[in-house]
Amino acid sequence: MTEASDLASAYDLVVIGGGPAGLAAAALAARAGVSTVLFDENPGVGGQIYRGITSTPLKKRAVLGEDYWAGAELAAEAKASGALIVTGATVWSLDPTRQVGVSIAGKARMIEARRVIIATGSLERPFPIPGWTLPGVMTAGAAQTALKAHGLVPNGRVLLAGCGPLLWLLAAQMLRAGARIEAILDTTLRANWLRAVPHLPDFLLSPYWSKGLALLREVRAKVPVIPIERLSARGEGKLQQVDYVSRGKDSRRQADVLLLHQGVVPNVNLANAAGVAHRWNERQICFEPVLDVDFGSSVPGIAIAGDGAGIAGGTAAAERGRIAAIAAVRALKPSASVPDPQSVRQKLQREELGRGFLDTLYRPADAFRLPEDETIACRCEEVTAKQIRDMAAIGCEGPNQMKAFLRCGMGPCQGRLCGLTVTELIAASRHTRPADVGYYRLRPPVKPITLAELASLPISEAERKAVER
Amino acid sequence: MFKRLGDTADTLTIEIDGKSVRARSGDTVAAAMLANGIDHCRTTPVTGAPRAPYCLMGVCFECLVMIDGVGSRQGCLVPVRDGMRVETQQGKREAGR
Amino acid sequence: MAASDYDVAVVGGGLVGAATAWGLAREGCRVALLDEGDRAVRASRGNFALVWVQSKGLGLAAYAGWTVRSSNAWADFAATLKEETGLDVCFQRPGGFHLALSERELEARATTLKRLHNQPGIVDYKTEILDHSQVAKMLPDIGREVVGASYCPLDGHVNSLRLFRTLHTAIHARGVKYLPSHRVENIVREEGEFRLTTTQGEVRAGRVALAAGNANMRLAPMVGLEAPMKPERGQIVVTERLRPFLHHPVVTLRQTDEGTVMIGDSKEESLDPTGLTLGVSATEAERAVRQFPLLANVNVVRTWSAIRVMTQDGFPIYDESETHPGAFVLCCHSGVTLAANHALTVAPMIARGALDKTLVAPFSARRFHVQEAG
Numbered sequence: 001m002t003e004a005s006d007l008a009s010a011y012d013l014v015v016i017g018g019g020p021a022g023l024a025a026a027a028l029a030a031r032a033g034v035s036t037v038l039f040d041e042n043p044g045v046g047g048q049i050y051r052g053i054t055s056t057p058l059k060k061r062a063v064l065g066e067d068y069w070a071g072a073e074l075a076a077e078a079k080a081s082g083a084l085i086v087t088g089a090t091v092w093s094l095d096p097t098r099q100v101g102v103s104i105a106g107k108a109r110m111i112e113a114r115r116v117i118i119a120t121g122s123l124e125r126p127f128p129i130p131g132w133t134l135p136g137v138m139t140a141g142a143a144q145t146a147l148k149a150h151g152l153v154p155n156g157r158v159l160l161a162g163c164g165p166l167l168w169l170l171a172a173q174m175l176r177a178g179a180r181i182e183a184i185l186d187t188t189l190r191a192n193w194l195r196a197v198p199h200l201p202d203f204l205l206s207p208y209w210s211k212g213l214a215l216l217r218e219v220r221a222k223v224p225v226i227p228i229e230r231l232s233a234r235g236e237g238k239l240q241q242v243d244y245v246s247r248g249k250d251s252r253r254q255a256d257v258l259l260l261h262q263g264v265v266p267n268v269n270l271a272n273a274a275g276v277a278h279r280w281n282e283r284q285i286c287f288e289p290v291l292d293v294d295f296g297s298s299v300p301g302i303a304i305a306g307d308g309a310g311i312a313g314g315t316a317a318a319e320r321g322r323i324a325a326i327a328a329v330r331a332l333k334p335s336a337s338v339p340d341p342q343s344v345r346q347k348l349q350r351e352e353l354g355r356g357f358l359d360t361l362y363r364p365a366d367a368f369r370l371p372e373d374e375t376i377a378c379r380c381e382e383v384t385a386k387q388i389r390d391m392a393a394i395g396c397e398g399p400n401q402m403k404a405f406l407r408c409g410m411g412p413c414q415g416r417l418c419g420l421t422v423t424e425l426i427a428a429s430r431h432t433r434p435a436d437v438g439y440y441r442l443r444p445p446v447k448p449i450t451l452a453e454l455a456s457l458p459i460s461e462a463e464r465k466a467v468e469r
Numbered sequence: 470m471f472k473r474l475g476d477t478a479d480t481l482t483i484e485i486d487g488k489s490v491r492a493r494s495g496d497t498v499a500a501a502m503l504a505n506g507i508d509h510c511r512t513t514p515v516t517g518a519p520r521a522p523y524c525l526m527g528v529c530f531e532c533l534v535m536i537d538g539v540g541s542r543q544g545c546l547v548p549v550r551d552g553m554r555v556e557t558q559q560g561k562r563e564a565g566r
Numbered sequence: 567m568a569a570s571d572y573d574v575a576v577v578g579g580g581l582v583g584a585a586t587a588w589g590l591a592r593e594g595c596r597v598a599l600l601d602e603g604d605r606a607v608r609a610s611r612g613n614f615a616l617v618w619v620q621s622k623g624l625g626l627a628a629y630a631g632w633t634v635r636s637s638n639a640w641a642d643f644a645a646t647l648k649e650e651t652g653l654d655v656c657f658q659r660p661g662g663f664h665l666a667l668s669e670r671e672l673e674a675r676a677t678t679l680k681r682l683h684n685q686p687g688i689v690d691y692k693t694e695i696l697d698h699s700q701v702a703k704m705l706p707d708i709g710r711e712v713v714g715a716s717y718c719p720l721d722g723h724v725n726s727l728r729l730f731r732t733l734h735t736a737i738h739a740r741g742v743k744y745l746p747s748h749r750v751e752n753i754v755r756e757e758g759e760f761r762l763t764t765t766q767g768e769v770r771a772g773r774v775a776l777a778a779g780n781a782n783m784r785l786a787p788m789v790g791l792e793a794p795m796k797p798e799r800g801q802i803v804v805t806e807r808l809r810p811f812l813h814h815p816v817v818t819l820r821q822t823d824e825g826t827v828m829i830g831d832s833k834e835e836s837l838d839p840t841g842l843t844l845g846v847s848a849t850e851a852e853r854a855v856r857q858f859p860l861l862a863n864v865n866v867v868r869t870w871s872a873i874r875v876m877t878q879d880g881f882p883i884y885d886e887s888e889t890h891p892g893a894f895v896l897c898c899h900s901g902v903t904l905a906a907n908h909a910l911t912v913a914p915m916i917a918r919g920a921l922d923k924t925l926v927a928p929f930s931a932r933r934f935h936v937q938e939a940g
Contacts, residue, residue, distance in 0.1 A: 041527055043497065043548045048526055055495050058474070088546075093844065101844065110844070123528045135509040135521030136470065142525035145545075150493070150500040152471040177474055237519050238508050257470060267528065275840065379523075380530065382515045394734060395744040398604020404611040405731040407824075412530040412541075412806060412867050438604060443842050447527075448541070448865035451805065451829075455852035455862075463845030466832045467853065468671075514807040514825060541806055541865050561809045561825045564707075565860035 002086045004107035011037045012332045013325075014100050014113035015083075016091045016270065019047020020071065020314050021306025021321035022119030023078040028325040030083035032336035037111070038078065039089040039102055041447070044149075045075050047121055047306075048141060049314035052149030063176045064148060065169075067211075067314075074318060093444035094118070094274040096299050101444060101457075108453035115301050115328040118271055119321060122264035122307035125286070125364065126421045127162060128371040130232035132260065133379050136239025140170045140261035153179035156256030159242055161185035161231055164263040164362040165212060171219040182253065184219070185228045185244055187262065189365045199356035206354030207315075226251075230367060233258050262364040266308045269414060273442040275299055280435035283359050284311055285369070286420060287439050294327035294341075295320055303327065311359075316351035319344050369421065370428055377425065378418035380411020385425055392429035399423055399440050412448055415440045470521070471503040481551040492549045499525060499532040499544035502555070510534050510544060511558040534558055540566050570759040572598040572743065574916060575771035577750050577762070577785060580610035581726070581901035582875075582908055583777035584733035589913020590775075591740035598769055599737060600762065603747040607839045609779055610901060612872020614802065614830050615726035615822070616815055617657065617903045620664060620693045620718035624682040626881045628928035631689045632907065637720050639906035644724070650739060653732040655724050656823040662721025662815040663705065665712050665857050672714045679716055693718040707811055709859045715816075723815040725823050726902045733905075745769065750778070753788040755890045760789070773892040775916050779875040782883075782897050790889030792931045793897050794878040799836050801846050803829040803854070804868040811860070819854055827861065829854045839873050875899055878934065884912060884926040892919065895931075 015026045018040030026038040038045075046053035050071025061069055078085060086104065093101030098113040124139045131137065140160060146152040153174055158181050160171055171181055196203075203209055219225075230245040233255075242255045265286035268278060277298035278287045288310040295303045303324040306317035323345065326338045371377060373386035383406045391405050399415075399422045402408055408422050409415035415422075419440050427434045445454075473493070480494045485507060492501035499522040502510055509519035510532050522532040525545045532544035535556040540563065544555070572595075576587045579601025587599045602608075619637050623630030637659065644657035666672035676695050682688065697714045704717075738744065748764040753774060755761075760774040776785050782793035807825030821827050832846045847869050855862050875897065877883050882898035894916050898904055915921045 041546055043495075043546070051526075052495075057493065057495065090546075095842075095844070099844070123526065124524065133518065133520060133523075135519055138522065139524050142523060145525040146471055146500060146503060150496055150504070151474045152500060152504055153474060155470060155472040238521075380515075382513060382518070391731070391734075394738040395601075395746050396734075397746045400604050400611070404608075404727050405734070407727070410868065412533070412865070413528060414867070416528045417524075441605065441840065443869050443871070444844065445866055445869070448806065448867050450863050451803075451851045451855055451866055452862040454803065454848055454866055455855050457844060457848040459845045459848050459852070463843060464849050466834050466843070466846045467849040469833065539863055561807045562864070564808045564811045564827075564858075564864055566863075 002084065002104065004102070004104040004109040007037070007109055007111055010112035011035050013115045013117065013328050014039070014111060015117045015119060017047065017119035017121055017306065018045035018085065018087065019049060019119060019121050019306060020074055020318040021121070022047070022117070023074040023321070024318040025117045025119060025305055025321035025325035026083040026085070027078040027081040028322050028338070029329050030081035032329040032333065032338055034329050034332050034336070036083040038083055038085045039091050040087050041090040042087060044087055045078065045085060046071055048145065050075065051145050056148055057151040058148070064173055068148070090447050091270065092447045092449050094270055094302070096275050098301050103449050103453055106450065106453065108449055108456055110457060114332055116303070117321070117324045117328065118302065118304045118308055119306045120267045120270055120308050121317070122311055123267045123416060124261060125263045125265045126417050127260040127262050127368060128375050128377055128385070128421050129368065130372070130375045131234055131239070133376055134233050134235050134239045135237070136235065136256055137233050137258045137260065140167050140259045143259045144170045144173065147173060147177060153177050154257040154259065157182050157254055158257045158259070159183055159185060159253065159255045160259045161187065161228070162261040163188040163364060164261055165208070165358060166264070167261045168215045168219055170259070171223060172215050175219065175222055181223045182255070184223055184225045185231060186225050187228055187231070187365055187368055188362060190227070192361050192363055196357050196361040199360055203354045203357035206350070208354035208358065262368055263362055264307065264311055265420060266310060267416065268308070269416060269442055269446045271297065271304055271308065272439070273444050273446050274302060276302060276304070278439065281310060285363065295324040296327060312352050312355055316348055319348035319351060323348065369424055371421065377421045378408035378411065380413050381407040383408040388422060388425045389429050392426045396426070397430065398426065398438055402426065403440060409440050414442060414446060470506060470508065473504055481549065483549050483553040483555060485555045486557055496549045497545050498534060498536060498547045498549055498555055501549050502544065509557065512560050514561040517560055535566065538566060570770040570772045572596045572769070572771040574773045574775055575600060575760060575762055575769055576775045576777055578776070578778035578781070579744065579746065580608055580777070580779060581730060581733070581905055582779070582896055582898065584730065584737060585905040585908040586775055586777050586896060586913045586916070587737050587742050588733055588740065589909035590917055591737060591742050593914055593917035595917050597742045598771060599742050599744045600748040600750055600764060600769060601744065601746045602749050607873050609872050609875045610730050612800070612802065612870045613726050613902055614828060615723050615820070615902055616662070616817065617659065617722040617724055618662065618817065618900070619691050619720040620662065620716060621678065621682065623685070623688060624678065625879065626928060627685045627687040629881050630691065632882070633900070633903060634689050634691055634720060636904045636907040637722065639910055640722070643906035643909060647732050647736055651732050651735045653728060653735060655729040655732050657722065657724045659720065659722030660814050661717060661719040662817065663701065663715040663717050664817045665701070665708070665715045667711050667713065667853065667856055669713055675716050691718055691720050704814060705812065707858050707860050709856050711856045721815060723820050724902060729902065729905065750785060753785065755789065755893070760892065773894070773916060773919070776895040780873060782895055786895050789893035790887040791885055791893060791895045793883055793895055794931065794934055795897065796876050796878045797837055797873050798876055799834045799839070799871055800830060800874050801832045801842065801850065802870040803847050803850050803866055804870065805861070806865045806867050808864060816857070819857060827864070837873055839871060842869055842871050875901070882929045883931045884921060884929045885931050886921050894921070
């Protein structure tokens with residue numbers, strides 16, 4: 001186990017996140033002779049898509065499918081590359097001078113990086129429905145992690161709800177593992193099918209097409225799929241019942257577990273705190289960093305690869321990681337031999353072909369992004385949609401002022417589970433666009449560290465005098 | 470709330486709120502709680518509402534628990550160890566614990 | 567006076583501006599509150615929320631009296647706001663501490679207070695120097711490195727972000743027109759009224775009250791006033807919510823009614839509100855752990871940096887224009903402590919059209935010229 005004190009004070013390249021983008025980037029850079037460290041806060045590498053890839057207890061490969069096992073090669077390549085891979089390492093700070101704050105087993109360190117590749121991926125889009133904070137309601141991604149990393153499947157009466165490829169993949173994986181799913185409550189807007197048609201030719205060329213269709217068939221053969229327009233979770237202290245409206249008709253089902261999913265969005269927190277410029281992506285309804293062709297951000301020396309650069313999926317993430325790493329190696333060690341980035345770009349283009357169709361078809365309906373009045377928008381501080389609308393109505397124009405007024409985004413998750421909801425609620429209330437409303441301005445630590453860890457960091461005389469006076 | 474698939478085995482013992490339960494080496498604390506049917510891992514510091522693991526990937530902070538006497542640890546990021554003491558966290562954390 | 571859109575245009579939607587706008591609305595004025603947007607450089611989002619008396623007034627004895635006046639008015643101010651909005655800003659005045667971590671710090675503190683209280687005309691606010699064991703009686707969790715403290719029974723604190731929300735809620739209910747993203751570019755006085763050019767058109771008002779923090783430096787000369795400022799950056803560290811353990815505010819550390827612990831206070835020359843000097847946060851954390859060792863394992867969930875509103879000598883400026891009758895300027899560092907004065911004392915003066923010299927004459931910006939001449 002690498003401890004905080006084992007780390008060098010500086011590395012040529014610091015890669016943050018050990019999913020496909022981070023693993024591919026670290027492997028390429030280290031092989032080119034660049035001193036590389038990769039930090040991941042989970043107990044093992046793989047990110048979410050290849051979660052538990054080096055340690056999963058699942059023996060039957062068919063349960064998770066061959067796409068999952070492809071991650072083993074990425075992990076092995078990174079391990080063999082000479083990159084220092086540190087798991088259980090939480091990066092909580094990154095500044096524009098590329099000082100990286102990292103915590104390992106309760107000890108904090110500051111590391112200097114000549115280049116940084118942020119590969120912190122995505123997180124599931126907030127799904128604020130009434131009752132989404134009840135025990136028993138989880139994200140589909142959580143259930144998938146439980147399956148991949150721990151060999152656990154949900155028990156009792158299990159419902160899946162939402163839209164998007166991951167929902168169908170999870171359903172198929174659960175079924176193959178022998179789990180029972182009572183129903184899938186499908187929130188896909190029927191009108192989206194028509195809107196997606198123009199993107200169909202590209203989608204037919206992408207690898208998602210045949211895989212997606214096979215998944216839908218596999219799941220639909222075993223589980224009833226119910227189109228719904230409204231959804232809420234109910235129960236005393238835990239989930240007991242799910243209410244929904246299907247084709248105008250109210251229905252309810254007893255339930256023990258409700259798994260929610262309506263797509264993934266870039267996890268922008270670290271990049272935002274580092275001062276990276278972001279912009280609103282209207283097709284994917286989220287903020288994403290502004291990047292150049294090598295995934296370089298607005299902050300010199302900081303690149304963002306993988307789904308954190310905008311959602312494109314796991315295989316595209318690895319190619320993006322390679323492109324970012326090639327640029328880093330060329331800057332750090334021009335003499336090193338690296339693959340031709342053009343060939344990588346071509347592969348990436350193929351991987352990205354299907355996105356237009358998927359983004360359009362699975363664009364979450366307004367009803368599931370702009371919650372009704374008493375629904376909690378900020379889970380940490382328990383701030384409701386009504387409170388946000390009320391403050392917007394008396395003149396609050398943006399999420400930073402909203403945060404000051406209502407504390408939304410001030411809890412430990414630092415807005416990861418409410419940021420987009422708050423921005424969209426303000427935009428809707430004030431009849432403006434999310435792009436104009438903006439997002440929370442974040443500062444380190446982007447993940448909590450203890451006061452003692454913060455106190456242990458190097459302090460200059462001037463910094464001490466700024467406080468002791 | 471969750472059950473283990475047949476090809477996985479419990480191998481070690483941890484304590485959750487004073488009760489000994491089995492866990493598998495490789496589990497995170499949050500996974501072990503889910504596998505043992507713990508229906509909530511904390512109550513919120515705002516209204517005292519019960520919460521359980523939600524994302525299992527370190528972003529939601531719903532699985533905050535006390536581990537070996539230290540509060541507000543993210544249960545989904547901490548691997549279990551034999552003999553580990555886990556406590557559900559009630560409301561606001563107590564300074565010094 | 568011309569039939570302007572508003573009786574008074576208050577420029578600046580932070581705590582000083584909002585408290586003033588509320589006070590004006592209570593006097594029956596038609597008020598517009600002009601503000602910047604979501605990313606405004608806003609001290610009101612980054613303050614420390616103390617309603618603080620001790621150490622105020624060294625160099626200007628009248629400032630001590632002005633501060634005590636506001637501190638004494640705060641309980642009624644908070645109660646009135648609660649009646650109007652239902653929101654509790656959690657004002658408490660349990661007495662506050664300034665902790666010393668060495669004999670040298672304690673001596674420096676004692677010397678400062680002695681100089682302060684030896685000034686002619688100073689109000690006696692009963693600050694005492696206490697040793698470790700005396701402090702420990704009221705703050706049982708202090709570390710052994712705390713050698714002592716100064717203590718003042720008039721010190722208190724409030725939930726300042728809720729105060730901000732409460733004031734905005736209250737002014738809305740009282741019909742104040744809040745105009746966000748209306749940055750003021752120019753102000754002229756024509757035909758007996760003030761015409762304010764903003765990024766979203768012109769606003770006309772009979773009077774204008776500048777409460778724009780450090781931006782008063784830019785605005786005041788437009789109406790024949792001056793506001794010499796010396797802004798500086800401060801940083802704050804905030805912890806997760808904890809069960810109540812600290813029942814008195816410390817000048818650098820307080821537990822909010824919500825349970826979080828705020829730790830400050832630093833002073834840097836940088837004026838980049840988005841930056842953060844980690845070593846400064848580290849110093850704040852290190853001192854906090856020495857002051858209260860039980861906080862060592864507590865999680866930091868946020869940091870803030872904000873630009874302090876600071877006049878060149880640190881004391882407030884309240885002035886009215888001789889060349890542009892009806893123009894007023896309000897500048898101060900302590901927008902929380904002095905909120906009660908701004909709402910209940912200064913706003914009624916502006917509503918009447920003239921500052922009450924018996925109360926605020928010492929705070930005229932003319933003092934800067936007197937010092938230069940001397």
